[in-house]
Amino acid sequence: MSYILSLDEGTTSARAALYNREARRIALASVPTVSHFPHPGWVEQDAAQIWASQMQAVRNTLGLAGFGPNDVRAIGITNQRETTVVWDKATGVPVAPAIVWQCRRTAARCRELVAHATKITRKSGLVVDAYFSGTKIEWILDKVDGARAKAANGDLLFGNIDTWLIWNLTGGRVHVTDPTNASRTMLFNLGAGDWDDELLALLNVPRAMLPKVVPSSAIVGYTDAAVFGAEVPIAGIAGDQQAALAGQACFAKGMSKNTYGTGCFALLHAGDKEPISENRLLATRAASVTAEAQFAVEGSIFVAGAAVQWLRDKVGLIESAPETEAIANSIPNTGGVYVVPAFVGLGAPHWDAEARAEITGLTLGSGKAEIVRATLESMAYQTRELIAAMEADSGARLAELRVDGGAAANNFLMQFQADILDRPVVRPADPETTALGAAFLAGLATGYWKSLGEVQSFWRAERTFEPAMAASTRDTLWSGWQRAVGKARTA
Ligand code: ADP
Numbered sequence: 001m002s003y004i005l006s007l008d009e010g011t012t013s014a015r016a017a018l019y020n021r022e023a024r025r026i027a028l029a030s031v032p033t034v035s036h037f038p039h040p041g042w043v044e045q046d047a048a049q050i051w052a053s054q055m056q057a058v059r060n061t062l063g064l065a066g067f068g069p070n071d072v073r074a075i076g077i078t079n080q081r082e083t084t085v086v087w088d089k090a091t092g093v094p095v096a097p098a099i100v101w102q103c104r105r106t107a108a109r110c111r112e113l114v115a116h117a118t119k120i121t122r123k124s125g126l127v128v129d130a131y132f133s134g135t136k137i138e139w140i141l142d143k144v145d146g147a148r149a150k151a152a153n154g155d156l157l158f159g160n161i162d163t164w165l166i167w168n169l170t171g172g173r174v175h176v177t178d179p180t181n182a183s184r185t186m187l188f189n190l191g192a193g194d195w196d197d198e199l200l201a202l203l204n205v206p207r208a209m210l211p212k213v214v215p216s217s218a219i220v221g222y223t224d225a226a227v228f229g230a231e232v233p234i235a236g237i238a239g240d241q242q243a244a245l246a247g248q249a250c251f252a253k254g255m256s257k258n259t260y261g262t263g264c265f266a267l268l269h270a271g272d273k274e275p276i277s278e279n280r281l282l283a284t285r286a287a288s289v290t291a292e293a294q295f296a297v298e299g300s301i302f303v304a305g306a307a308v309q310w311l312r313d314k315v316g317l318i319e320s321a322p323e324t325e326a327i328a329n330s331i332p333n334t335g336g337v338y339v340v341p342a343f344v345g346l347g348a349p350h351w352d353a354e355a356r357a358e359i360t361g362l363t364l365g366s367g368k369a370e371i372v373r374a375t376l377e378s379m380a381y382q383t384r385e386l387i388a389a390m391e392a393d394s395g396a397r398l399a400e401l402r403v404d405g406g407a408a409a410n411n412f413l414m415q416f417q418a419d420i421l422d423r424p425v426v427r428p429a430d431p432e433t434t435a436l437g438a439a440f441l442a443g444l445a446t447g448y449w450k451s452l453g454e455v456q457s458f459w460r461a462e463r464t465f466e467p468a469m470a471a472s473t474r475d476t477l478w479s480g481w482q483r484a485v486g487k488a489r490t491a
Pocket of ligand 1: 010012260261262263304305306307308309321322323324325405406407408409410
């Protein structure tokens with residue numbers, strides 16, 4: 001018997017999941033990772049701790065299943081994107097803490113780079129933002145003594161978390177990344193599929209420190225037996241959101257998924273043509289199972305489930321996230337109350353960093369239920385904004401939206417999403433779509449699964465939420481949301 005092992009290194013935990021031939025998950029273990037906040041707006045992690053947590057998760061998962069390293073047929077890797085590690089090639093020791101995707105330390109540098117925004121967007125598909133890896137690498141090279149010269153010699157290596165894990169798994173022999181991760185650096189030419197010399201020069205990043213870009217679904221190296229306990233092919237790589245798109249079996253143009261976690265990430269598969277967004281979405285790579293490039297359009301909402309956490313931890317309106325479902329269902333509507341959760345500004349399609357959260361439309365009749373319900377509804381309204389922008393970009397109407405993430409468990413939210421979007425919302429049987437997507441990529445590359453068709457047949461819906469709201473109600477609610485967002489916006 002042999003199994004596919006997924007390594008899913010997220011922002012808050014490192015997870016490992018084991019899949020059988022029917023793509024059923026037979027074991028999963030999760031080990032927390034620690035973030036540090038040394039200054040306001042800064043977020044760091046210890047790359048050595050990430051590696052140790054990931055290996056602990058692997059041991060726990062194999063232990064739970066009663067298996068060992070020799071039972072693993074292939075490994076797929078998926079990871080928090082954009083998080084930046086720079087390490088010494090000779091010693092394997094990071095020269096600085098990992099700078100996490102959420103970290104805003106390079107925001108001022110990004111304001112300077114806005115002068116080059118048109119070029120950067122045309123080449124990389126991204127908006128200029130501290131979120132991406134490029135300015136984080138530049139920051140480390142600027143601040144660590146002697147780093148720039150060593151990097152130019154190839155004595156320092158850069159990697160996102162996929163690259164860092166693979167380098168360690170292979171005993172320092174393989175330094176690679178895949179197009180989905182590379183496309184989040186602001187250094188990668190999205191259309192050409194390689195690092196872009198002009199962007200490298202703009203950000204002062206030497207090519208010698210960058211990993212080789214390899215396909216998302218291919219054998220890219222073997223684990224070192226001294227590290228992993230067996231020599232196992234590493235055969236799948238994708239950043240978390242693109243892995244979730246694959247795990248939702250969205251491999252064809254026009255298919256889309258939305259993940260409702262801390263934030264929301266909606267991705268629309270764009271096929272083999274590089275998309276250009278006219279509506280302030282990001283163009284990015286989708287995980288391809290062939291040598292051919294595949295693209296996606298992405299919209300990110302910074303605060304989604306995090307607004308529910310805010311109700312719980314800061315306002316004390318609720319004790320746990322799941323109870324919001326019954327509270328929302330206890331009233332027929334919010335009576336005109338809207339929560340605009342712009343706690344850290346607004347992401348796509350507004351990109352308004354200075355906007356702040358608001359509750360609007362309160363009357364003396366508004367209470368806890370209205371505010372809780374309006375908070376849930378805000379995730380659905382924001383998602384409709386993303387989907388509307390995607391449809392405007394692509395000129396095609398979405399057939400359905402596949403959903404995952406912690407808050408997708410909320411049936412009220414999913415029904416409201418279907419209603420406000422006027423599209424079916426489909427929740428899969430296996431909610432761990434990120435790990436599953438990485439497993440699909442590794443299983444296809446090694447012949448464990450024979451075809452995309454076979455992999456697609458594994459995907460099963462658990463529940464479909466059909467739109468059931470009258471068009472006039474939908475239009476009234478939507479206009480109210482647009483007015484509320486208009487009030488929160490600064491530009
Ligand atoms: P992440 O991967 O971003 O850490 P998860 O996918 O685990 O997030 O989802 C957790 C988020 O979802 C939290 O912000 C939490 O408030 C929210 N959440 C979890 N369960 C529910 C629920 N039943 N209803 C509404 N929100 C929920």
